[in-house]
Amino acid sequence: MKKLITSGLLLVFTCSYTAFAFAANTPVNTLLQAPTMNIEGTASSIVSKLDKSLSLTDVQKPKLLNIVTNYLRQKVAIQPLQQSNVKAYTTKMNSMQNGLHAKLKPLLTLTQYTSFQALKPASYDETNVLSQLFY
Structure with a gap:
């Protein structure tokens, strides 16, 4: 059971880190740009x-x-x-x-x-x- 919880937390952490890293490398004006x-x-x-x-x-x-x-x-x-x-x-x-x-x-x-x-x-x-x- 501990391995399952640990694996789940590791997966969540990895996804969060990847999303943050992507947003940090994307220029701000691209994120806020109007269509x-x-x-x-x-x-x-x-x-x-x-x-x-x-x-x-x-x-x-x-x-x-x-x-x-x-x-x-x-x-x-x-x-x-x-x-x-x-x-x-x-x-x-x-x-x-x-x-x-x-x-x-x-x-x-x-x-x-x-x-x-x-x-x-x-x-x-x-x-x-x-x-x-x-x-």
Whole structure:
């Protein structure tokens, strides 16, 4: 019976040590890295959702898709800064947000832009694709 318990403890210890050693050799940013985004698919989903909410015209849709796609590409490009340099990430995100809104204002009517701002989720929500535009 002692041999069985000792063997079991040895097995648990070995598994724990192996898992710890693996995690210690894995870079931290790899462990905390967000999954890669499907930019084109996400942009299409955002435009589709905005089309339903804002009643976009046929002229607005492709322009909006281009703006959103470019914004998401920029967002993915700066994602590593979120772990390595939070201040730089925050500064760049604020600049990108301002740029996004500066491009949306002339594209949307005043009513559409006001409705767009009202669509902002209270906080980041993975289930709401619009969170990608606001957070």
